[in-house]
Amino acid sequence: MTTRVWDYLPEYEKERVDIIDAVETVFESGQLVLGASVSSFESEFAGYHGGGHCTGVDNGTNAVKLGLEALGVGPGDEVITVSNTAAPTVVAIVGAGATPVFVDVQEDDYLMDTDLVAAAITPRTKALLPVHLYGQCVDMAPLRRLAGEHGLSILEDCAQSHGARHHGQLAGTMGDAAAFSFYPTKVLGAYGDGGAVLTRDENIDRALRRLRYYGMETVYYVTALPGHNSRLDEVQAEILRRKLRRLDEYIAGRNEIAERYAEGLADLTGPGGLVLPSVRPENDHVYYVYVVRHPRRDDIIERLQRYDIALNISYRWPVHTMTGFAHLGYATGSLPVTERLADEIFSLPMYPSLPRARQDQVIEALHEVLGSL
Structure with a gap:
């Protein structure tokens, strides 16, 4: 499944x-x-x-x-x-x-x-x-x-x-x-x-x-x-x-999953490795999505399909590069951080009812895939 x-x-x-x-x-x-x-x-x-x-x-x-x-x-x-x-x-x-x-956005947290x-x-x-x-x-x-x-x-x-x-x-x-x-x-x-x-x-x-x-x-x-x-x-x-009435419960569930991802994937980080979400000390994150980065993002996504794990990219195409907004006149390279992120970011499965076994599956699969790159 x-x-x-x-x-x-x-x-x-x-x-x-x-x-x-x-x-x-x-x-x-x-x-x-x-x-x-x-x-x-x-x-x-x-x-x-x-x-x-x-x-x-x-x-x-x-x-x-x-x-x-x-x-x-x-x-x-x-x-x-x-x-x-x-x-x-x-x-x-x-x-x-x-x-x-x-x-443009910031390199570490992807925000304005x-x-x-x-x-x-x-x-x-x-x-x-x-x-x-x-x-x-x-x-x-x-x-x-x-x-x-x-x-x-x-x-x-x-x-x-x-x-x-x-x-x-x-x-x-x-x-x-x-x-x-x-x-x-x-x-x-x-x-x-x-x-x-x-x-x-x-x-x-x-x-x-x-x-x-x-x-x-x-x-x-x-x-x-x-x-x-x-x-x-x-x-x-x-x-x-x-x-x-259950919103705070949903948020707690998302944070629990984020903590498990952070702990389980920590050894994959470092120079050239997986980049986990950066949370500013003044912020309480609710993890609508759990966005990570890697320079070989597309290879990782392709290989993870063999493990029946579907990932998402938020967002593969920056808005200013879309043909529907070409009239705004933004040339390629005008927002360098945004454009670089679009080539590297992807989202791991994240919702409060995500079973722990599925969380473990994602963590284990990423270890196997990144170990084979």
């Missing part, structure tokens, strides 16, 4: 009764759209983050897009972010009518190099969009300082960092607003698509609620455009309510 990078079936087997009850709760409620489950989840998710406002939306991409629009970002504006991210981050920027501007942001700011810059990638937070203090100096907004991309902390502060509580994805693979994942935007600003929240509902504040009356049909589904919201 193949060891997958992610698999929801073991978790579903354990939580099936609660998940089925969540579905029946919605079906028996008499309201299938923007009902009690969505409003309750919004309140509880905001509460998990210490208060403020939460607006549930249909997916993480629209969480970024609507978050930008609620912050006043639109045509003619620039948004500074990274190319080492999932393409939806950048698709959302373009969808809001803005132009993405990329800065905040030392490069100041030089990327122009009179057209409207927002900074740090991506808390792989389960670890970007250093936010320099970004908040720059935002204050230049009158910029900050939208945190928290799609991969539910429950992560930076200096003890939760991801999603350090900017003007924060976008979350609840795609099934996420640390807090639904059984389909879903997303949300957090903010402590009541005016931003009001704009978000209008944006997700056609531009309406009351039924059938559009008060302002743009407007979208981007509502979080009631069934997914109720499932997320149940799973939110």
